[in-house]
Amino acid sequence: MRAVRYHGRGDIRVEEIQEPGSCGMGEVKIRPAFVGICGSDIHEYLHGPSTIPSTTHPITGEKIPVTLGHEFSGTITEVGEGVTRLHVGDNVAIKPNLFDGGCAACLGGWVNCCDNLGFVGFSGSAGGLSDYAVVKENRAVKLPEGFELDLGALVEPLTVAWHAVNRSSIQNVHARTALVVGAGPIGLAVLLVLKARGVENIVVVEVASQRRELASSLGATRVLDPRTEDVVATVRAMTGNAGADIAFECSAVQAGLDTALKGIRARGTMTILSLWSDKPAIDAFDVVLGEKHVVGSVIYEDGEFEAVIDAMWSGKLNPRALITSKIRMEDIVEKRLQILNPRPRQPDQDLGGHFGMKVRDIQGEWDEY
Numbered sequence: 001m002r003a004v005r006y007h008g009r010g011d012i013r014v015e016e017i018q019e020p021g022s023c024g025m026g027e028v029k030i031r032p033a034f035v036g037i038c039g040s041d042i043h044e045y046l047h048g049p050s051t052i053p054s055t056t057h058p059i060t061g062e063k064i065p066v067t068l069g070h071e072f073s074g075t076i077t078e079v080g081e082g083v084t085r086l087h088v089g090d091n092v093a094i095k096p097n098l099f100d101g102g103c104a105a106c107l108g109g110w111v112n113c114c115d116n117l118g119f120v121g122f123s124g125s126a127g128g129l130s131d132y133a134v135v136k137e138n139r140a141v142k143l144p145e146g147f148e149l150d151l152g153a154l155v156e157p158l159t160v161a162w163h164a165v166n167r168s169s170i171q172n173v174h175a176r177t178a179l180v181v182g183a184g185p186i187g188l189a190v191l192l193v194l195k196a197r198g199v200e201n202i203v204v205v206e207v208a209s210q211r212r213e214l215a216s217s218l219g220a221t222r223v224l225d226p227r228t229e230d231v232v233a234t235v236r237a238m239t240g241n242a243g244a245d246i247a248f249e250c251s252a253v254q255a256g257l258d259t260a261l262k263g264i265r266a267r268g269t270m271t272i273l274s275l276w277s278d279k280p281a282i283d284a285f286d287v288v289l290g291e292k293h294v295v296g297s298v299i300y301e302d303g304e305f306e307a308v309i310d311a312m313w314s315g316k317l318n319p320r321a322l323i324t325s326k327i328r329m330e331d332i333v334e335k336r337l338q339i340l341n342p343r344p345r346q347p348d349q350d351l352g353g354h355f356g357m358k359v360r361d362i363q364g365e366w367d368e369y
């Protein structure tokens with residue numbers, strides 16, 4: 001079968017490999033339909049291996065070359081012994097995180113913070129960018145009949161945003177104003193989730209004009225270019241000089257982090273979703289004087305995939321505009337990955353080209369901010 005495999009930095013190949021055999025106990029075999037290419041795939045291509053282990057992964061027992069593709073939907077083609085919840089022909093979205101179940105974080109119930117966190121599509125031979133993938137039954141979440149499979153590939157990144165909004169204490173605080181710094185796919189997903197969950201005023205900050213336009217069309221209340229507009233002053237003017245109730249850092253640059261923290265009110269919450277290459281500084285004095293909350297958010301927890309699928313199915317959450325183009329698996333290296341290399345890109349360069357979506361930020365976007 002065909003598979004898109006990562007061999008190391010700058011080396012991704014479309015190859016013929018052995019099709020996985022029959023499903024084992026509790027496993028399901030999936031024919032992937034649509035796969036999102038994530039910023040973390042591109043990060044591995046340009047700068048890795050980092051998330052992808054160069055040594056054997058403790059959960060899968062496998063190492064490079066690994067099959068890529070962790071944001072995907074597909075159809076069940078076979079079920080192993082003991083599988084009761086899923087059947088051949090079911091359409092599913094993949095919940096790709098793998099955890100050991102035995103570390104302190106897992107025992108505490110926070111499997112998304114597992115010491116040995118792994119992913120389908122990063123940590124072994126199973127990945128969405130292939131003709132077939134075999135995963136445990138509990139990694140496949142059934143989609144309602146009629147749920148479109150291209151949207152199914154967006155469930156994973158939207159759930160990253162859903163979890164971040166949960167982490168921002170939106171359940172406990174009546175958040176009226178939110179600030180989203182960075183409008184790559186994750187920032188845009190946060191915008192859509194905030195809207196779906198009833199936040200009235202959402203200010204989006206972004207340097208790339210195409211993304212600002214997209215944020216506007218997706219319903220942001222205000223969209224600001226931080227190079228030419230004073231974000232903190234604007235947010236204060238909108239909130240009786242208080243600041244936003246909650247902010248989301250999705251830019252992965254120091255200036256973005258500073259803006260998110262300065263932009264929230266006293267006892268407001270800044271939730272950081274960005275993955276960082278460098279260690280950013282946090283203005284601890286601002287945190288102290290404003291009694292501000294700084295929260296991290298990584299992937300998702302049990303129940304959140306289902307919540308996102310429900311929100312999409314009911315029409316409250318409509319991410320179709322995040323899909324900019326679709327390409328075939330065999331064209332992925334040429335059409336999707338090479339376009340991002342060499343850097344730097346122009347801020348307005350077309351970022352389309354996804355196996356399902358989208359427009360993912362890499363840090364070069366924000367270098368001039």
Ligand SMILES: [Zn+2]
Pocket residue numbers: 099100101102103104105106107111113114115116
């Ligand atoms: Zn663990």
